[in-house]
Amino acid sequence: MARAGRRGKTHAAPVGQPSPFARLLFAVARAFRYDARMSRTASLHRTTSETDISLSLDLDGSGRSQIATGIGFLDHMLTAFARHSLIDLTVRAAGDLHVDFHHTTEDVGIVLGRAINEAVGGKRGIRRFGHAVVPMDEALVEAAVDFSGRPFLAWSVAFRQPKIGEMDTELFEEFFRAFAFNALINLHIVMKAGTNAHHVAEACYKATARAVRAAVELDPRVGDAVPSTKGAL
Numbered sequence: 001m002a003r004a005g006r007r008g009k010t011h012a013a014p015v016g017q018p019s020p021f022a023r024l025l026f027a028v029a030r031a032f033r034y035d036a037r038m039s040r041t042a043s044l045h046r047t048t049s050e051t052d053i054s055l056s057l058d059l060d061g062s063g064r065s066q067i068a069t070g071i072g073f074l075d076h077m078l079t080a081f082a083r084h085s086l087i088d089l090t091v092r093a094a095g096d097l098h099v100d101f102h103h104t105t106e107d108v109g110i111v112l113g114r115a116i117n118e119a120v121g122g123k124r125g126i127r128r129f130g131h132a133v134v135p136m137d138e139a140l141v142e143a144a145v146d147f148s149g150r151p152f153l154a155w156s157v158a159f160r161q162p163k164i165g166e167m168d169t170e171l172f173e174e175f176f177r178a179f180a181f182n183a184l185i186n187l188h189i190v191m192k193a194g195t196n197a198h199h200v201a202e203a204c205y206k207a208t209a210r211a212v213r214a215a216v217e218l219d220p221r222v223g224d225a226v227p228s229t230k231g232a233l
């Protein structure tokens with residue numbers, strides 16, 4: 001009797017259309033960006049005889065960071081990278097700093113690159129390319145990036161000083177090469193001007209951050225497509 005009484009008051013939607021409830025769920029999912037590609041995060045741990053690195057990131061963050069590499073200047077650079085890419089970034093590194101800063105700097109670049117490559121996934125909907133020209137006082141650095149899957153670093157940066165504090169300035173090229181080759185990106189960094197090594201290095205990280213931010217951003221006009229005529233990147 002009760003069942004019969006509910007007949008005719010069905011809330012079923014017309015065949016082939018989602019019900020109002022389903023439509024509401026889809027709207028909520030879109031609002032919170034709960035689809036497969038939107039969990040753009042990665043968490044990696046890499047251990048070698050030279051370094052032990054834990055890193056996690058969220059491409060769709062707000063630039064928050066917790067960085068502890070044991071190298072003060074590298075912490076400063078990675079904090080700037082997170083801030084200006086809007087990537088949430090946590091890095092813990094324990095490296096053989098008694099040797100020098102080389103292994104730790106390079107290996108952090110490796111793990112950061114791998115994590116970004118993992119987080120960006122199949123690259124559906126991303127802008128793919130990004131570029132930025134960032135000044136810092138007298139320094140001016142341009143970065144251009146292509147999430148092409150074809151790793152390359154073009155490094156046209158000349159430091160006048162061999163060191164920033166205890167850090168060798170030659171290590172920045174090592175960092176960005178490791179980063180580019182493990183993120184599988186084409187990265188060009190060109191110093192347009194600059195005399196102060198701290199300013200030049202910082203402008204390199206900030207310009208790369210802004211370029212990466214633009215490249216990994218989701219472009220609503222791209223939709224679910226992979227932005228390549230090959231259909232894959």
Ligand SMILES: [Mn+2]
Binds near residue numbers: 076198
């Ligand atoms: Mn600074």
